[in-house]
Structure formats: C-alpha cells, structure tokens
Amino acid sequence: MKANFAIKFSRLFVSTLLFCLAGIINANAHPMPNSVVLLDVKGDVVSVELQLPLSELELAFGHDVNLDSEDLVKRLGVQLECYILKHIQPVTADGKPWAVTLQDMKVEPILQSESGPYKELTAHLVMAPPEGASTRNFLFNYDVIIHQVSNHFALVSVRQDWDNGLSQNHPYQVGVVRLDVPSNKILPLQVNIQQGSLWTGFTNMLGLGIQHIKEGTDHLLFLLTLLLPATLVVNRKEWGQFGGVGYSLVRICKIVTAFTLGHSVTLLIGAAGIAHVPGRLIEVLIALSIFISAIHAYKPIFRGKEVFIAAGFGLIHGMAFAETLVNLNLDAWRTGLSILGFNLGIELMQLFIIAITIPWLIILSRANLYKGIRVAGAIIAAVASVGWIIERVTDTPNAIGSTVMAAAGYAQWLVFGLAIISILSLFVKVERNNVASSLSKLKKDALYSPAKGYNRN
Structure with missing residues (x-):
C-alpha cells in the first residue's frame, strides 16, 4: 500500500513539475503569428490581401517555404496558388460559389511584432460574386493554414469600403476564423457589411x-x-x-x-x-x-x-x-x-x-x-x-x-500675426498722412502774410 502511495505521489509530483515548466516556457515564449485577411469592398468585386506567416504556412503547406524564401514564389508559385485557391471558397447566402482569382504573391519581412521578427507571404486576390449577388453579404469559407495548424487563426477586416467612406488607413475587424473546438470544425465567417451610398x-x-x-x-x-x-x-x-x-x-x-x-x-x-x-x-x-x-x-x-x-x-x-x-x-x-x-x-x-x-x-x-x-x-x-x-x-x-x-x-497664429501687422500698417499710414498734412498747413501758415498774401521768397 505504501508502494502504491509512493507511485501515485511520484506521478503527481512529475505532472505538477511538467505543468509548471510548461507554464514558464509559455510565459517566456513569443506567441505564434496569426494570419491577416484584408477585404477591399468594391462595386462588383471584393479585393483581398492575405498576410500568411511562413513558419505557420510551412506546417500546413507541406513544403520548405523558409528555405531561400526570397525565391519562394519563383520556386513554388504554382503550388502555392493551387493551395490558396483550394482553401478560399466564398459563397452567397444561398450557397452559390464566387469566382476567386489570385493576382500576385511576394515575401516580405515583418520586424515589429509581438511574435518577434518573421517573414510572411503576401498574396492579393479578387473575389467576384455571381451575377446579381451583393459583395456585402456572403459566407467566407476560409481555412488557409488553420486546416492543419489547429491553434492558428486569421483576423478578417474590411480595409476599404468606398461607399461607406472607409479608407485604407482605418480598417475594422469583421471576425476571426479559427477552429471551433466543440464541433471540431472550421466554420465559415458570415460577412455582412452595411450598405453604403455614392x-x-x-x-x-x-x-x-x-x-x-x-x-x-x-x-x-x-x-x-x-x-x-x-x-x-x-x-x-x-x-x-x-x-x-x-x-x-x-x-x-x-x-x-x-x-x-x-x-x-x-x-x-x-x-x-x-x-x-x-x-x-x-x-x-x-x-x-x-x-x-x-x-x-x-x-x-x-x-x-x-x-x-x-x-x-x-x-x-x-x-x-x-x-x-x-x-x-x-x-x-x-x-x-x-x-x-x-x-x-x-x-x-x-x-x-x-x-x-x-x-x-x-x-x-x-x-x-x-x-x-x-x-x-x-x-x-x-x-x-x-x-x-x-x-x-x-x-x-x-x-x-x-x-x-x-x-x-502654428499656421493659424502666423495668419493672425499677419492680420495684426496689416491693420497696424493702416494706422501708421493714416498717422503719417495726418502728420504730412499738418506740416503742409504749418508751412503755408508760415509763408502767409495778411498784407502781402503768401511770401514765395
């Protein structure tokens, strides 16, 4: 019985130690970078910019993307295009598929991040709804990287929406795509953007x-x-x-x-x-x-x-x-x-x-x-x-x-100062004219004689 107690205590001690070590490691480690999806809502299409961290993409894509990353698009561009298009499938509310086209890809370094410096693949796509369907209401089926890396997630934001007066400098988040743990599924994101106007x-x-x-x-x-x-x-x-x-x-x-x-x-x-x-x-x-x-x-x-x-x-x-x-x-x-x-x-x-x-x-x-x-x-x-x-x-x-x-x-104060100087210059000019007029009158008075009139000599 003592032996069983000793075994249970040893197991409990080891488990507790491992748990504490894991907590210390997690507390000091950088969080893994997430993906970013930026939507630009146009009149008849939605432009998309994907920002995919290479370290996470490598785990899901199955190729060594970090090796010679500067030439990644040249080496694996075709495979990457097929992979991305396979995992982005927007549909209308009633299930009709959108057309998705990949325009370009490039690798860029990210220096300022909570995750530390890393490189990411930036891809630009265009999503076009079926004829007559709105670009403002659709289901966004997206699982790039997430389908293999369960703790990865993608932040989805609207970056540009001309009809709503939204410029690229002020994006707002519309949702997060991640694994839904209770169902063990990656659920589509419902995108429902407010209708704007010209x-x-x-x-x-x-x-x-x-x-x-x-x-x-x-x-x-x-x-x-x-x-x-x-x-x-x-x-x-x-x-x-x-x-x-x-x-x-x-x-x-x-x-x-x-x-x-x-x-x-x-x-x-x-x-x-x-x-x-x-x-x-x-x-x-x-x-x-x-x-x-x-x-x-x-x-x-x-x-x-x-x-x-x-x-x-x-x-x-x-x-x-x-x-x-x-x-x-x-x-x-x-x-x-x-x-x-x-x-x-x-x-x-x-x-x-x-x-x-x-x-x-x-x-x-x-x-x-x-x-x-x-x-x-x-x-x-x-x-x-x-x-x-x-x-x-x-x-x-x-x-x-x-x-x-x-x-x-301080431009407003410069204009104010200019105005003050201008107004003062008017008073100075008026005063100068008054002085000149007074001097002229004094001169005339000095030359005037009641008996002989003005003395010009």
Whole structure:
C-alpha cells in the first residue's frame, strides 16, 4: 500500500513539475503569428490581401517555404496558388460559389511584432460574386493554414469600403476564423457589411482632398510664395509699388486658376492609371518648384509669365495629388466621383487659405515694410525648399524639414500675426498722412502774410 502511495505521489509530483515548466516556457515564449485577411469592398468585386506567416504556412503547406524564401514564389508559385485557391471558397447566402482569382504573391519581412521578427507571404486576390449577388453579404469559407495548424487563426477586416467612406488607413475587424473546438470544425465567417451610398463615398473624398491640402505644407508654400509679389508691378527689373486692388485680384485669380487647371489635368491622368511618375521624383520636383518661386518672389525672373509657371508646376503637384487615389482600384463611376470630390476638396481648402491671407497681403503691399516681408518670405521659402530637396533625395530627415513642419502647426497664429501687422500698417499710414498734412498747413501758415498774401521768397 505504501508502494502504491509512493507511485501515485511520484506521478503527481512529475505532472505538477511538467505543468509548471510548461507554464514558464509559455510565459517566456513569443506567441505564434496569426494570419491577416484584408477585404477591399468594391462595386462588383471584393479585393483581398492575405498576410500568411511562413513558419505557420510551412506546417500546413507541406513544403520548405523558409528555405531561400526570397525565391519562394519563383520556386513554388504554382503550388502555392493551387493551395490558396483550394482553401478560399466564398459563397452567397444561398450557397452559390464566387469566382476567386489570385493576382500576385511576394515575401516580405515583418520586424515589429509581438511574435518577434518573421517573414510572411503576401498574396492579393479578387473575389467576384455571381451575377446579381451583393459583395456585402456572403459566407467566407476560409481555412488557409488553420486546416492543419489547429491553434492558428486569421483576423478578417474590411480595409476599404468606398461607399461607406472607409479608407485604407482605418480598417475594422469583421471576425476571426479559427477552429471551433466543440464541433471540431472550421466554420465559415458570415460577412455582412452595411450598405453604403455614392454620396457617402463622394463626401469622404471631398474631406480627403481638404485634409490633403491642410497637411500639404509644401503645396501651400509654393502657391503662397508665388502670390507674394502678385500685387506688385515691375519697375526696372525689380519689384516696384502696389499695382492697385483690381490689378492684384486679377493677377491672383489668374495664377490660382492656372495652378488649379495644371494639377487637375495630372490628377486625372494619374488617378486613372494612364501614366505614373516615381513618387520620390515628384516630391523633389515639388520642392524645386518652391525654390524657383522663392527666387521669383525676391526678384522677378519671369515677370508677366506667372500664369504659365503656375500651370506648369501645377502639373507636377497634380501628380502628387494622384498618388492618394492611384491605389483605390475602383470602377469607372466611383473613380470619376473620387477624382471630382478629391479635386473639389483641394480647391475649397486652397480658396480658404487664400481668402484668409491675400487680403492682408494686399493691405501690406501699400506699406513700405512689405518689401521686408516679401524678401523674408522668399528667403524662408528658399531655405525650406533646399531642406526638402536634400531630405527627399537622400531619404533622410534633416533639421530644416523638421522645423518647417513644426512651424506649420502654428499656421493659424502666423495668419493672425499677419492680420495684426496689416491693420497696424493702416494706422501708421493714416498717422503719417495726418502728420504730412499738418506740416503742409504749418508751412503755408508760415509763408502767409495778411498784407502781402503768401511770401514765395
């Protein structure tokens, strides 16, 4: 009996020890990475991005995917395509199958993760429902990796939904696909997305355009720098005096309109996918456009041709605007509404900025101190542009770029200060006129004699 007790105690001790060791190991080990499924809901299709960790994929796929992973798609692309398509089978609510097509695959490193650094296979697919079926209500039969690795799971999120005003920067989770332990089955995920509208999508793009300019310090700096001397006339190859309110408003309207037409053309071309220019080159050219406009603000180098310069550089700025829309991959109708709404948002924000700054520049243009303000603005814009050019060519942040971006956060106070200086300049001018008038009157009084009238000697 003592022997049986000793055996039972030994077994209990060993079990307890193993349990504690397992708990210690699990507490210190990294959790295994999960899969991610991102859905982009379009008008007639659903685009899908899969993010599959290679370590987990290898266990389910049955091939050595971690070996020479850079050439994985080249080595096993056909087998991987067959595997993925076999384990993704969406159907309508009444069981009709969707068509699924794999577009591309690539291996990418993941550095920042609770699981530690690892590599994952990113695959892009397109799921098309049967004719007449909705893209917003379907059963998502998915068991990639999970069919073999029982503790693996996939987080499913909607990343883009134009009709509901959802952009790629704010995905929301719709469910988790994992093994259902009680039934020992991987149950399909019911995807039921709220019905949106074209109006919601359009207003979201309008807001996106406003936000783009609000945060686009370089775009606004170019336009404002080009407008700095727009109220002045050229005198002997130098910026002269104020040209008048009518003259100023006409020139400002021409410059702004030309810039708008220029960027609208390339926004349309770029967003439609007709042409594409590398993003870094565009950013460098935008910084260069600021530098050139700063030189012109200091001294007229293309007097009378500001409209053409604004239109030409507008073409470059429009390419940058198009980068925001180029990856939407919408149907023709929604693409057109996106371009219209985004461009309208850009124009509204530009007009707002101009409306709160140009009146003060027109007032200041009449004062002698405007030359100092214009020169200072030109120098600041030139320094900022040089900092941005260096930053964008080297792909390394510098103090100049950081300072300009930090100063942009106080833009409302800069406008307020500009307004105060403008108002003060009016009082100074009035006071100067009063003094001049008083001196003139005193001079006349001094020359006047009751007997002889004015003494001109």
